[in-house]
Amino acid sequence: MSKQEENVNPENSIEEEVDEIEEGARPEEESTEAVVDDSAVEETPPTPEEQLAEAEAKASEYLDGWQRARAELANFKKRTERERELWKQTLQSDILIGLLPVVDDFDRALENKPALSEGDGASEWLGGIELIHRKLVGQLEELGVSTIAALNEPFDPAYHEAVMESESADHQPGHVMEVIRKGYMIGDKVLRPAMVVVAK
Numbered sequence: 001m002s003k004q005e006e007n008v009n010p011e012n013s014i015e016e017e018v019d020e021i022e023e024g025a026r027p028e029e030e031s032t033e034a035v036v037d038d039s040a041v042e043e044t045p046p047t048p049e050e051q052l053a054e055a056e057a058k059a060s061e062y063l064d065g066w067q068r069a070r071a072e073l074a075n076f077k078k079r080t081e082r083e084r085e086l087w088k089q090t091l092q093s094d095i096l097i098g099l100l101p102v103v104d105d106f107d108r109a110l111e112n113k114p115a116l117s118e119g120d121g122a123s124e125w126l127g128g129i130e131l132i133h134r135k136l137v138g139q140l141e142e143l144g145v146s147t148i149a150a151l152n153e154p155f156d157p158a159y160h161e162a163v164m165e166s167e168s169a170d171h172q173p174g175h176v177m178e179v180i181r182k183g184y185m186i187g188d189k190v191l192r193p194a195m196v197v198v199a200k
Contacts, residue, residue, distance in 0.1 A: 089189075096145060097191055100184055103140070106133040107182065140184075148183035150176045150194040159183060161193040171199035 171177040183194025
C-alpha cells in the first residue's frame, strides 16, 4: 500500500460526498421555489376595452329587464281596464234589465188608459204619468238603450223570442205579426229579446 493511500481518511471522503450531494440538490429547491413564486403572481387587470364591453353587456341586460317589466305593466293596465269596463257593462246591464219591467208597466198602462173628460183633474194626472214615462225612456236612451225592431220584421232568434206561430193573411210567413213584449239592447248587446208572435 502506498503512502498516499495510507493518508486518506475515510470519514473525510464521506463528508465530502455528502456536501457534493447537498450542493447538487440546492439548485433544484431554488427552481421549485421559483415556480411557486410564478404561480402566486396576481392576474393582469382588465383593459379599458374589456371593462367597456362588460359594462355594455350589463347595460343591455338591465335594459332588457326594464323593457320586459314595462311591457308586463302595460299589459296589466290593459287587462285591468278591460276587466273594469266589462264589470261596468255587466253592472249597468243588470240595473237596466231590472228597470225594463217598469217600462213595460208604463207601456201597458198608457195603452189601456181610460177615456177622460176635461175638468175632472184626471187628464192632468194622466199627463203627469205620460211625462214620467217619457223621462224614463229618455234616460234609457241616453244610456244607449234602444228598442229592438220587431213588428213586420223577419224573425231573428238573436233578437226575437217566438212564443207562438199563427196564420195571417196580412203578414209574410216567418215575419213578426205581433209584439207581446218589447225587446231592448244596449249598443250591440241584447238586454232582452222581443217576445213575438210569428206568422206562418
